[in-house]
Amino acid sequence: MGHWNKRVELKELEGKVIKSITGLIEGSEEVRVFTECGNEYLFYHEQGCCEDVHLNDFEGVAEDLIGGVIVSAEERSNSGDEDSKDKPSEYSDSFTWTFYDIQTTKGSIWMRWLGESNGYYSESVDLAWINKPD
Numbered sequence: 315m316g317h318w319n320k321r322v323e324l325k326e327l328e329g330k331v332i333k334s335i336t337g338l339i340e341g342s343e344e345v346r347v348f349t350e351c352g353n354e355y356l357f358y359h360e361q362g363c364c365e366d367v368h369l370n371d372f373e374g375v376a377e378d379l380i381g382g383v384i385v386s387a388e389e390r391s392n393s394g395d396e397d398s399k400d401k402p403s404e405y406s407d408s409f410t411w412t413f414y415d416i417q418t419t420k421g422s423i424w425m426r427w428l429g430e431s432n433g434y435y436s437e438s439v440d441l442a443w444i445n446k447p448d
Contacts, residue, residue, distance in 0.1 A: 374423035382420030
């Protein structure tokens with residue numbers, strides 16, 4: 315079953331206890347948050363065609379958050395086109411920056427994702443709930 319059948323809202327993370335986080339590497343296409351209750355949350359982009367969406371940069375150390383309770387999870391984004399002053403590269407016709415701020419009782423993680431395309435494809439980041447306990 316594909317990830318797209320289990321999309322969830324970011325607020326779903328609040329109240330969960332972090333077991334581990336993987337994929338916090340610049341250029342990564344997936345970041346996974348595993349929780350003590352047995353769930354896995356996947357930040358990713360459902361590929362359409364010719365777009366590129368990846369983790370551009372981040373702040374925070376995944377290991378520091380193990381055992382922490384997620385107290386808030388917020389997302390914001392901004393988009394632009396080839397005439398924008400904050401254009402990430404000369405090759406971008408269209409782009410979207412997506413920012414995530416996840417606060418826990420043991421610290422925080424900030425992620426900045428970059429989506430680039432010719433303007434005809436989604437540049438967003440999706441969040442999927444992978445393993446729901448029975």
